[in-house]
Amino acid sequence: MKKTREVLRIVVVGHVDHGKSTVIGRLLCDTKSLPDGAVEKVKRISKESGKPFEFAYLLDAFEEEQKQGITIDTTQLQFKTDKRDYVIIDAPGHKEFLKNMVSGAASAEAALLIVDAEEGIQEQSKRHGYILSLLGIEKINVVVSKMDLIDYSEEKFNTIKKDIKEFFSSLDMSVSEFIPVSGFLGENIAAKSDKMPWYKGGSVLDALDKFETEKGLYDKELRLPIQDVYKFDNRRIITGRIESGSLKAGDEILIAPTNKVTRVKTIEHWSELDKTDRAYAGMSIGITLEDEFFNKRGEIICHKTNLPLIGDILDVNLFWLGKETLNKSKKYKLKLLTQEVECEVLAISKIIDASNLETIENRDVIKTNDVAEVSIKTSHKICFDTFSQNPNTGRFVLVDGYTVAGGGIVKGIKEKQKAFSRFMKDGTKMSVSCFEDYFYMVGEGTIKLAANNVRDYDVGEVIAIKGETYSYPENFNIIDLHSGYAAKVRGAELKDIIEIDTLEFDYFPSVNVKGAYIKLYSQKDLDDFKQDYEAMDTGDHNKLAEFANKWLVFVRYRTIKYR
Amino acid sequence: MDHIKRLEAQSIYILREAYRKFGKLGMLWSIGKDSTVLLWLAKKAFFGHCPFPFIHVDTSYQIPEMIAFRDKTAEEYKFDLIVHKNEEALKKGMGPEKGRLVCCKALKTEGLSQVTEKYGFEGLILGIRRDEEGSRSKERVFSIRNRDSEWDYTNQPPELWDQFNTDFPKGYHIRIHPILHWDEIDIWEYIKRENIPLVDLYFAKNGRRYRSLGCAPCTGTFESTATTIQEIIDELKNTKESERSGRAQDQEDSYAMQKLRKDGYM
Numbered sequence: 001m002k003k004t005r006e007v008l009r010i011v012v013v014g015h016v017d018h019g020k021s022t023v024i025g026r027l028l029c030d031t032k033s034l035p036d037g038a039v040e041k042v043k044r045i046s047k048e049s050g051k052p053f054e055f056a057y058l059l060d061a062f063e064e065e066q067k068q069g070i071t072i073d074t075t076q077l078q079f080k081t082d083k084r085d086y087v088i089i090d091a092p093g094h095k096e097f098l099k100n101m102v103s104g105a106a107s108a109e110a111a112l113l114i115v116d117a118e119e120g121i122q123e124q125s126k127r128h129g130y131i132l133s134l135l136g137i138e139k140i141n142v143v144v145s146k147m148d149l150i151d152y153s154e155e156k157f158n159t160i161k162k163d164i165k166e167f168f169s170s171l172d173m174s175v176s177e178f179i180p181v182s183g184f185l186g187e188n189i190a191a192k193s194d195k196m197p198w199y200k201g202g203s204v205l206d207a208l209d210k211f212e213t214e215k216g217l218y219d220k221e222l223r224l225p226i227q228d229v230y231k232f233d234n235r236r237i238i239t240g241r242i243e244s245g246s247l248k249a250g251d252e253i254l255i256a257p258t259n260k261v262t263r264v265k266t267i268e269h270w271s272e273l274d275k276t277d278r279a280y281a282g283m284s285i286g287i288t289l290e291d292e293f294f295n296k297r298g299e300i301i302c303h304k305t306n307l308p309l310i311g312d313i314l315d316v317n318l319f320w321l322g323k324e325t326l327n328k329s330k331k332y333k334l335k336l337l338t339q340e341v342e343c344e345v346l347a348i349s350k351i352i353d354a355s356n357l358e359t360i361e362n363r364d365v366i367k368t369n370d371v372a373e374v375s376i377k378t379s380h381k382i383c384f385d386t387f388s389q390n391p392n393t394g395r396f397v398l399v400d401g402y403t404v405a406g407g408g409i410v411k412g413i414k415e416k417q418k419a420f421s422r423f424m425k426d427g428t429k430m431s432v433s434c435f436e437d438y439f440y441m442v443g444e445g446t447i448k449l450a451a452n453n454v455r456d457y458d459v460g461e462v463i464a465i466k467g468e469t470y471s472y473p474e475n476f477n478i479i480d481l482h483s484g485y486a487a488k489v490r491g492a493e494l495k496d497i498i499e500i501d502t503l504e505f506d507y508f509p510s511v512n513v514k515g516a517y518i519k520l521y522s523q524k525d526l527d528d529f530k531q532d533y534e535a536m537d538t539g540d541h542n543k544l545a546e547f548a549n550k551w552l553v554f555v556r557y558r559t560i561k562y563r
Numbered sequence: 564m565d566h567i568k569r570l571e572a573q574s575i576y577i578l579r580e581a582y583r584k585f586g587k588l589g590m591l592w593s594i595g596k597d598s599t600v601l602l603w604l605a606k607k608a609f610f611g612h613c614p615f616p617f618i619h620v621d622t623s624y625q626i627p628e629m630i631a632f633r634d635k636t637a638e639e640y641k642f643d644l645i646v647h648k649n650e651e652a653l654k655k656g657m658g659p660e661k662g663r664l665v666c667c668k669a670l671k672t673e674g675l676s677q678v679t680e681k682y683g684f685e686g687l688i689l690g691i692r693r694d695e696e697g698s699r700s701k702e703r704v705f706s707i708r709n710r711d712s713e714w715d716y717t718n719q720p721p722e723l724w725d726q727f728n729t730d731f732p733k734g735y736h737i738r739i740h741p742i743l744h745w746d747e748i749d750i751w752e753y754i755k756r757e758n759i760p761l762v763d764l765y766f767a768k769n770g771r772r773y774r775s776l777g778c779a780p781c782t783g784t785f786e787s788t789a790t791t792i793q794e795i796i797d798e799l800k801n802t803k804e805s806e807r808s809g810r811a812q813d814q815e816d817s818y819a820m821q822k823l824r825k826d827g828y829m
């Protein structure tokens with residue numbers, strides 16, 4: 001079998017008119033990646049309009065683009081080197097078309113930032129740089145173009161290089177290579193130029209081949225968002241694209257956020273060529289399950305050992321591309337994987353002018369092309385990962401009216417909920433940490449808490465009663481003297497949350513919010529327990545320890561593991 | 564996953580999104596290689612079923628072999644086929660002699676508008692590719708058309724992370740382009756690997772063959788000895804001619820396709 005060739009997707013960004021399309025056009029020409037017809041056509045158009053041959057016209061196909069000498073919309077082309085296949089994406093530099101730049105850049109893995117040697121770093125050079133960092137594109141080369149206009153001067157090149165380095169280090173990003181070129185004359189594009197003997201590096205083409213491609217997605221946790229469920233014949237096929245990880249027939253899976261557990265029965269196929277019992281990240285598949293629950297679009301299939309986050313308040317970094325401003329009181333549609341929910345912006349922490357990285361003070365709305373740090377509240381809970389954990393499952397778009405108007409990446413669930421899971425009933429919230437794991441850290445000789453499986457549960461939801469260091473019975477109570485609430489878990493489901501005063505002794509075992517067993521054998525014990533607590537000065541640690549030793553047995557349903 | 568598998572997975576994802584999002588969905592089938600590949604991809608996406616109709620906008624000028632292949636394939640694949648002609652224009656004698664672009668606009672663009680309106684399609688799946696020509700190179704995967712099927716190409720909404728624009732005002736429709744990211748050689752590599760049945764006009768007879776199929780008066784053959792798919796792939800890898808150089812309407816003026824497509828052409 002033929003060896004599989006790698007593909008790298010590269011976007012070319014930078015300020016308007018700095019020579020992006022020209023560099024790409026030249027690269028395609030010099031690597032003979034274009035049909036003669038395309039070059040002939042540009043020759044004819046240039047001649048008709050009395051202009052010299054413009055390499056940019058090879059990409060700027062619209063009449064409006066050619067007449068105005070400006071890229072309006074993004075496009076992409078495949079081209080090949082001996083090393084691998086490329087998709088090269090042209091992006092417009094004009095501020096007005098930032099939405100199109102983002103549309104092009106969003107699918108790239110690496111970027112070339114083009115900076116005009118005469119003009120140096122400009123507003124959109126910075127804004128594009130910032131957007132790249134938001135999109136998680138870390139592989140960046142800088143191409144200093146139009147070197148012919150500054151007589152291939154090493155000095156000026158070094159000044160620009162210094163400016164750009166400074167800018168990117170303020171973003172915590174680094175640039176791999178700086179390449180001086182003339183796109184128009186083809187210097188240092190597909191072959192090393194002899195015009196700049198002082199430059200020791202390679203051509204743009206050499207630099208492209210040096211980028212390393214990502215291999216991460218297969219090795220990550222399984223994330224298979226359900227796209228649709230088909231029942232065309234007697235099979236009930238669940239379809240979707242694997243965003244990360246892999247899956248095989250027979251795997252035990254959990255379907256988030258409902259936490260239903262079952263096994264993969266088959267991976268379906270139509271053509272015999274596609275018959276397989278394993279599937280990997282990037283594949284669009286259809287599977288059948290052993291237990292036929294009611295499944296729907298938006299749910300996420302994962303392995304039991306590694307679940308996504310679930311929540312309804314997200315801390316995000318956002319870029320806004322809409323014509324209208326983004327307002328706090330307004331409702332938008334949020335799309336993340338195959339989930340769609342209504343949402344609103346709860347709080348704006350920071351708005352940044354991406355063209356100079358300055359924070360915009362005293363503004364409560366987010367304007368077109370702004371970048372911001374905000375908290376978003378969704379109408380109900382959704383599943384996701386943080387972008388740093390898993391880029392594919394940690395990003396979303398916002399829809400305003402009929403069109404996508406912004407996008408962003410998830411930094412985390414709102415900070416203060418992080419350590420706790422919450423039980424919820426009509427506005428009543430009870431924070432519990434009985435699903436945290438305790439480890440004895442062999443190296444340090446200390447016991448540490450690990451906040452795993454943090455999530456919110458509504459009444460009626462199934463609770464993960466078994467974890468790595470705990471195993472609760474199917475029926476039990478959780479008593480929280482501090483908040484004054486008690487939760488009833490019945491059949492591993494959160495049945496009810498009640499006020500502590502209405503709780504009556506019911507013979508089911510009870511634990512506190514940390515999962516320690518409470519020694520209650522009668523209604524009297526329950527009353528005494530409450531009274532002891534009330535009579536105690538909870539600021540006194542000795543008293544607290546005495547109380548705990550009297551009433552609690554930590555290891556009844558819990559254990560401590562070595563780590 | 565190799566290159567072709569990746570392209571295929573993306574196309575299937577797009578097809579399933581379209582099916583999920585649009586109640587009134589149809590797929591244009593021009594009988595050429597690209598839309599025949601699309602048909603195959605639909606079979607895969609829906610596990611052998613075709614949950615929406617296929618539409619052929621018949622100009623009545625198509626090369627006769629194409630019509631024969633159409634009817635045979637529709638029979639074999641068992642899908643709903645809608646054949647639509649702009650009868651009114653044909654009655655008035657519309658043909659290429661009235662001007663190629665005028666004819667394309669009447670028989671294809673208007674024909675398509677008529678069938679869209681008649682069935683109330685909200686989504687139309689089309690087998691266009693970026694590398695075919697300039698205005699297609701700038702397309703979105705989900706591309707909105709207004710009530711008059713017009714394309715506002717200088718003001719397209721953002722499209723990122725495969726979160727497509729699936730909302731639209733009443734009366735508008737969305738064009739869905741599942742193979743936008745494929746190029747001509749990818750198509751042939753896929754046809755070969757999957758062994759997809761194709762109309763034999765693409766294979767050389769008496770030293771000539773078609774590279775792109777359209778109406779008989781406006782579609783030319785070129786010199787070729789390629790009689791197998793592999794020979795076609797080898798030939799394409801060595802040619803510098805552009806794919807649509809045999810299509811007369813493209814050559815009329817530098818922006819002919821842009822103008823046609825702005826008005827709703829495929």
Ligand SMILES: Nc1nc2c(ncn2[C@@H]2O[C@H](COP(=O)(O)OP(=O)(O)OP(=O)(O)O)[C@@H](O)[C@H]2O)c(=O)[nH]1
Nearest residue numbers: 016017018019020021022070071093146182183184
């Ligand atoms: N002298 C000289 N001119 C160049 C060079 N590269 C580009 N140009 C000219 O600069 C102008 C702008 O080039 P483009 O490639 O269209 O710039 P762009 O960055 O793609 O512009 P937008 O996409 O509109 O942002 C054109 O007239 C080019 O001919 C170069 O290396 N040397």
Ligand SMILES: [Mg+2]
Nearest residue numbers: 020021070071
């Ligand atoms: Mg450009």
